[in-house]
Amino acid sequence: MQDFPLAVYMFPFAFLLIFAGVPISLSLIVTAVVFALPFFGELAGLQLLRFVGSVASNYALAAVPLFIFMGAVLEQSGMGRRVFEAMKLWLGRLPGGLALATMGMCTLFAAGTGVVGAVEVMVGLLAIPPMVKANYARSLISGTICAGGSLGTMIPPSIVVVIYASVGAIPVGALLGAVLIPGLVMVMLFFAWIVIYAVIWPSAAPKVPADEIRMPLGQKLAFSAKAFVPPVILVTTVIGSILSGAAAVTEAAAVGAAGAVLLNIFYRDFTWSGLWRATVKTVLISAMILLIVTGGTMFTSVFRLQGGAQLVTSVINALQPSPLGLLLLFMAIVFVLGALLDWVSVVLICIPLFTPFLKPAGIDPLWFAVLIIIMIQTSYLTPPMAPAIFYLRGIAPKDFRTEEMYRGVLPFIICQLITAVVVFLWPWTATWLPSLTQ
Numbered sequence: 480m481q482d483f484p485l486a487v488y489m490f491p492f493a494f495l496l497i498f499a500g501v502p503i504s505l506s507l508i509v510t511a512v513v514f515a516l517p518f519f520g521e522l523a524g525l526q527l528l529r530f531v532g533s534v535a536s537n538y539a540l541a542a543v544p545l546f547i548f549m550g551a552v553l554e555q556s557g558m559g560r561r562v563f564e565a566m567k568l569w570l571g572r573l574p575g576g577l578a579l580a581t582m583g584m585c586t587l588f589a590a591g592t593g594v595v596g597a598v599e600v601m602v603g604l605l606a607i608p609p610m611v612k613a614n615y616a617r618s619l620i621s622g623t624i625c626a627g628g629s630l631g632t633m634i635p636p637s638i639v640v641v642i643y644a645s646v647g648a649i650p651v652g653a654l655l656g657a658v659l660i661p662g663l664v665m666v667m668l669f670f671a672w673i674v675i676y677a678v679i680w681p682s683a684a685p686k687v688p689a690d691e692i693r694m695p696l697g698q699k700l701a702f703s704a705k706a707f708v709p710p711v712i713l714v715t716t717v718i719g720s721i722l723s724g725a726a727a728v729t730e731a732a733a734v735g736a737a738g739a740v741l742l743n744i745f746y747r748d749f750t751w752s753g754l755w756r757a758t759v760k761t762v763l764i765s766a767m768i769l770l771i772v773t774g775g776t777m778f779t780s781v782f783r784l785q786g787g788a789q790l791v792t793s794v795i796n797a798l799q800p801s802p803l804g805l806l807l808l809f810m811a812i813v814f815v816l817g818a819l820l821d822w823v824s825v826v827l828i829c830i831p832l833f834t835p836f837l838k839p840a841g842i843d844p845l846w847f848a849v850l851i852i853i854m855i856q857t858s859y860l861t862p863p864m865a866p867a868i869f870y871l872r873g874i875a876p877k878d879f880r881t882e883e884m885y886r887g888v889l890p891f892i893i894c895q896l897i898t899a900v901v902v903f904l905w906p907w908t909a910t911w912l913p914s915l916t917q
Contacts, residue, residue: 548739
C-alpha cells in the first residue's frame with residue numbers, strides 16, 4: 480500500500496461524496512482539503528486559498544458571467560417567441576417543419592447564451608407545446624430539444640470553450656474559431672436526421688398546415704427581418720470581434736451583455752423587473768459554475784501534488800499506446816467522466832493531466848480540444864445519466880416517458896459521433912479558421 484501515492488484514492492473519495500448526494504463543487508473542495516492536509520499540514524488552508532485567488536484573478540473567466548447575463552437578458556425578452564414564429568414561417572411546410580424550426584432556434588440561442596442548460600429549457604418551454612399539439616412523436620420532440628440544447632457546447636460563444644481555453648492554455652479566440660465549423664457540421668446533421676425521420680414517418684412529424692403560416696411575402700419578410708436581423712447582428716458582432724482579434728473575449732462578452740439589453744429596449748420588452756431577474760439568474764449560475772471551477776482547480780492541483788501526474792505518466796508509459804491509442808484513450812476517459820460529472824469538472828480535472836502528453840505524441844492541442852469538446856457534448860446526451868434528459872424531465876409534460884426521451888436522443892448522439900469522425904479524418908475543419916487569424 481505504501482507504494483501507491485495518495486492521489487490514487489482521490490477519485491474514489493470524490494465519487495463517494497458525489498454519490499452520497501454532496502454537490503459536485505463541494506465534493507471536489509472537500510476532497511482537495513482532506514488530501515492536502517497530509518502534504519501541507521496546518522498550512523493547507525493558506526495554500527488552497529492561493530488556488531481560489533488564481534481563479535478569481537483569471538481575466539478570461541470574467542467573460543463567463545457576462546455571457547450568462549447576455550443569455551439571461553435574451554431569455555427574459557420575447558425574442559425567442561418571435562424567432563420561433565419566423566422559423567416556422569419559412570420551415571413549417573418542410574417535412575418535420577416544427578422540429579426544424581426548433582433546431583434553428585436552438586442554434587441561434589446557443590450563439591446568444593453559451594450556456595447548455597439555459598438553451599434547452601428556454602427553447603423547450605416555447606417549442607414543446609406546439610409540437611405536442613401537432614401530434615409530433617414524443618421521441619422526436621425529446622431528441623430535438625435535448626440535442627438542440629446541447630449546441631451551447633459547440634456554438635460560440637460557448638462557456639465550455641472559454642473555460643477549456645483557460646485551462647488548456649489555448650487562445651480563447653482560436654478555440655472559438657476551431658469549434659465553429661464542426662458545430663455547423665453538427666447542426667446540418669441534426670437537420671438532416673429530422674428531415675429523414677419526417678420523410679420515413681410523416682405522421683410522426685407532420686408539416687405545418689398551410690393556412691397557419693399563410694402570409695403575404697412583404698409582411699413575411701418584414702416580420703422575419705425584425706425577428707432575425709437584430710439578434711444576428713449582436714451574435715455576429717460578439718463572435719466576429721473575438722475571431723478577428725478586434726476584442727478580447729471579456730470585452731466582446733461585455734459588448735454582448737450591453738447589446739442584449741439594447742435589444743430588449745428595441746423590441747420593447749425591457750422592464751426593470753426583468754433586468755433584475757436576469758441579474759439574479761446570472762449571479763446564481765455564475766456562482767455555481769465558478770465554485771465548480773474553484774473546486775476543480777483545487778482538486779487537480781492537490782492531485783498533482785500527491786503524485787497524480789507521475790501516476791498518470793507511469794500508466795501511460797506502461798501501456799505505451801500509439802498516438803492514435805492515446806487520443807482514443809483520452810476521449811474515452813472524458814466520455815465516461817462526462818456521464819458522471821458536469822462538464823466543468825471534466826475539463827478542469829482531465830485537461831491539465833492530458834495536455835503534457837499531446838505535443839510529444841504529435842497531437843495538435845487545438846484539434847484535440849475540439850474532439851474533447853464533442854465528447855463532452857455527446858456525454859451530455861448519452862444514457863443512462865444524460866444530464867440533458869434531466870433538464871427535459873423538468874419542463875416536459877407528465878405523459879413524456881423516460882424511455883421515449885432516451886430513444887429520441889440516440890440518433891442525435893450518432894450525429895455527434897459522425898461529427899467527431901469528420902473532425903478526426905479532416906483536421907482542417909478545426910484548424911483552418913483559427914489559422915486565418917494568426
